[in-house]
Amino acid sequence: MQQLSVAVIDARHASKQRLGEQLFKSATLLAAVLVLLLLGGVAVALLSGAWPALAQFKLGFLTREVWNPVTEKFGALAAIYGTLVTSLVAMLVAIPVSFGIAIFLTELCPAWLKRPVGIAVELLAAVPSIIYGIWGLFVFAPLLQRHLQPWLIEHVGSLPLVGGLFRGPPFGIGVLTAGLVLAIMVLPFISSVMRDVFETVPDVLKESAYGLGATTWEVIWKVVLPHARVGVVGGVMLGLGRALGETMAVTFVIGNAHRISGSLLAPGTTISASIANEFNEATGDLYNSSLIALGVLLFLITFTVIAAARFMLLRLERRALSSV
Amino acid sequence: MSRALSRKLTNFGALTLSSLATLVGLACLGAILWTLLKNGVSGLSVQVFTQMTPPPGSAGGLLNAIYGSVLMTAIGIVIGTPIGVLAGTYLAEYGRHARLSDVIRFVNDVLLSAPSIIVGLFVYEIVVVRMGHFSAIAGAFALAVIAIPVTVRTTEDMLSLVPQGMKDASTALGAYPWRTITSVIYPAARSGIVTGLLLAVARVSGETAPLLFTVVSNQFWTTDLNAEMANLPVVIYTYAQSPYKEWQQLAWTGALLITVAILLLSIAARVLVSALQPSGRGR
Numbered sequence: 212m213q214q215l216s217v218a219v220i221d222a223r224h225a226s227k228q229r230l231g232e233q234l235f236k237s238a239t240l241l242a243a244v245l246v247l248l249l250l251g252g253v254a255v256a257l258l259s260g261a262w263p264a265l266a267q268f269k270l271g272f273l274t275r276e277v278w279n280p281v282t283e284k285f286g287a288l289a290a291i292y293g294t295l296v297t298s299l300v301a302m303l304v305a306i307p308v309s310f311g312i313a314i315f316l317t318e319l320c321p322a323w324l325k326r327p328v329g330i331a332v333e334l335l336a337a338v339p340s341i342i343y344g345i346w347g348l349f350v351f352a353p354l355l356q357r358h359l360q361p362w363l364i365e366h367v368g369s370l371p372l373v374g375g376l377f378r379g380p381p382f383g384i385g386v387l388t389a390g391l392v393l394a395i396m397v398l399p400f401i402s403s404v405m406r407d408v409f410e411t412v413p414d415v416l417k418e419s420a421y422g423l424g425a426t427t428w429e430v431i432w433k434v435v436l437p438h439a440r441v442g443v444v445g446g447v448m449l450g451l452g453r454a455l456g457e458t459m460a461v462t463f464v465i466g467n468a469h470r471i472s473g474s475l476l477a478p479g480t481t482i483s484a485s486i487a488n489e490f491n492e493a494t495g496d497l498y499n500s501s502l503i504a505l506g507v508l509l510f511l512i513t514f515t516v517i518a519a520a521r522f523m524l525l526r527l528e529r530r531a532l533s534s535v
Numbered sequence: 536m537s538r539a540l541s542r543k544l545t546n547f548g549a550l551t552l553s554s555l556a557t558l559v560g561l562a563c564l565g566a567i568l569w570t571l572l573k574n575g576v577s578g579l580s581v582q583v584f585t586q587m588t589p590p591p592g593s594a595g596g597l598l599n600a601i602y603g604s605v606l607m608t609a610i611g612i613v614i615g616t617p618i619g620v621l622a623g624t625y626l627a628e629y630g631r632h633a634r635l636s637d638v639i640r641f642v643n644d645v646l647l648s649a650p651s652i653i654v655g656l657f658v659y660e661i662v663v664v665r666m667g668h669f670s671a672i673a674g675a676f677a678l679a680v681i682a683i684p685v686t687v688r689t690t691e692d693m694l695s696l697v698p699q700g701m702k703d704a705s706t707a708l709g710a711y712p713w714r715t716i717t718s719v720i721y722p723a724a725r726s727g728i729v730t731g732l733l734l735a736v737a738r739v740s741g742e743t744a745p746l747l748f749t750v751v752s753n754q755f756w757t758t759d760l761n762a763e764m765a766n767l768p769v770v771i772y773t774y775a776q777s778p779y780k781e782w783q784q785l786a787w788t789g790a791l792l793i794t795v796a797i798l799l800l801s802i803a804a805r806v807l808v809s810a811l812q813p814s815g816r817g818r
Contacts, residue, residue: 232714260656315553318550331560334801339793341743342571346566398560426543490748503656
């Protein structure tokens with residue numbers, strides 16, 4: 212009798228457990244699939260919002276520079292140009308500096324300083340982008356206007372080839388300023404990935420190079436960097452993805468002019484800055500839809516870059532796992 | 536001999552430059568914090584926390600904006616983190632080796648670095664357009680979308696750190712996986728999950744772009760989730776670009792508040808991580 216009741220309780224307990232198991236397992240699966248749906252939902256929602264503009268302008272949307280809300284003619288070329296150029300400037304500055312920071316943190320830094328410096332650099336990543344924006348507008352841009360830009364105009368502006376990039380009045384705000392603020396923003400992302408991949412290089416490799424009499428720099432350039440190449444490129448692409456899509460910091464300092472100028476000192480615009488600036492004032496469906504179409508472009512560009520970056524970093528992780 | 540010298544010089548030059556690069560990075564952080572302190576502290580007063588955002592040209596505070604930010608962040612986190620934790624659990628436990636998990640991990644990583652303004656447009660399309668007006672709930676929803684990938688990532692990382700032996704011991708006692716997860720793995724990874732939560736709050740509370748066309752902002756005290764609501768990031772954005780002295784001052788003060796809050800959260804998260812895994816590096 213007693214044995215029977217134990218069996219009954221056991222069976223009840225087991226069925227309760229099975230039910231719990233099913234519920235919990237489905238809940239986790241559902242949440243995981245939701246993440247997938249989120250990305251799909253973003254793509255579908257943006258495309259449907261952008262449809263009127265895309266149907267109206269077709270491929271001309273990509274190739275026209277005109278952006279005129281009054282006549283309702285919209286082309287994304289100026290915004291695409293601004294996005295690419297600011298990101299290029301950012302990368303040109305941020306890659307060498309991040310490389311330097313990663314070298315300092317992995318090879319030069321005394322152990323006690325490693326954590327504080329690493330954390331400080333990563334805190335740069337935690338500062339919200341709007342803070343970079345107002346800092347850029349009120350502090351950094353005036354600084355550039357007073358010091359860097361007049362110097363560039365005077366000394367570099369007269370050179371052949373590159374000179375054209377640095378002509379015109381020093382506005383302070385403009386494409387160059389936006390690029391430099393972006394560089395500061397992506398610095399922590401690139402340098403922390405670089406540091407992480409540098410640290411995956413086996414000590415044996417470095418020690419054998421040192422044993423052959425290589426200097427620290429030679430070890431970094433000829434042993435560490437080739438070994439960590441894929442990861443470094445992945446980190447750079449990740450930073451590039453950030454720079455391409457960054458909104459608030461750029462909106463403050465780019466000047467918001469829908470035109471393509473040869474000079475980096477002139478105001479311009481980027482895809483994200485145009486959306487942020489104009490979306491709430493966009494009266495008219497076509498205007499609104501054109502801005503969402505800009506969003507679709509941004510989505511495509513950043514998606515490609517980020518996907519490539521993640522793919523590279525993933526491959527590196529797999530290699531690290533298989534070598535353990 | 537000269538070859539040895541040039542190698543030494545190159546080495547010296549490169550290492551000096553890399554130290555300089557680090558100094559530049561630190562100087563940027565220092566410059567930003569210094570500007571915030573210099574401009575923000577002078578505007579700190581009791582008024583900031585007791586009065587509403589003012590019309591142009593008069594004094595006021597940030598009470599409604601602070602309230603709005605805290606409320607929307609809280610709702611966003613409450614919606615976002617359970618989904619994130621569950622999805623992370625799937626990736627770390629049930630679906631660790633499943634094909635699907637690789638795809639989800641990849642998509643999650645893409646979402647993690649996707650521009651937040653895209654999320655703003657997305658929520659505008661599916662919530663604001665449907666409802667016909669801007670609302671705090673749309674803003675909270677946008678923040679939830681941003682919080683999800685952050686929590687998925689940290690949850691998966693932290694659950695993977697729980698020793699296999701603990702899981703095996705629980706399974707050997709006859710526990711179903713869900714019992715093992717809820718009674719053994721979650722408690723063991725508790726501080727890790729809390730870290731993920733803190734990071735999500737830090738990430739979400741400074742976001743401006745997704746709020747610009749979902750909540751917008753207003754000048755009043757409101758508790759109506761179905762209407763526009765003041766919030767710190769958008770107030771900072773509008774006030775900093777305005778020509779009015781009082782508004783600019785409030786923007787700086789708001790910027791200081793938000794940055795200090797976020798830096799404290801990030802540092803707290805880091806301390807928690809290092810308590811969890813003394814030898815590892817925080818992410």
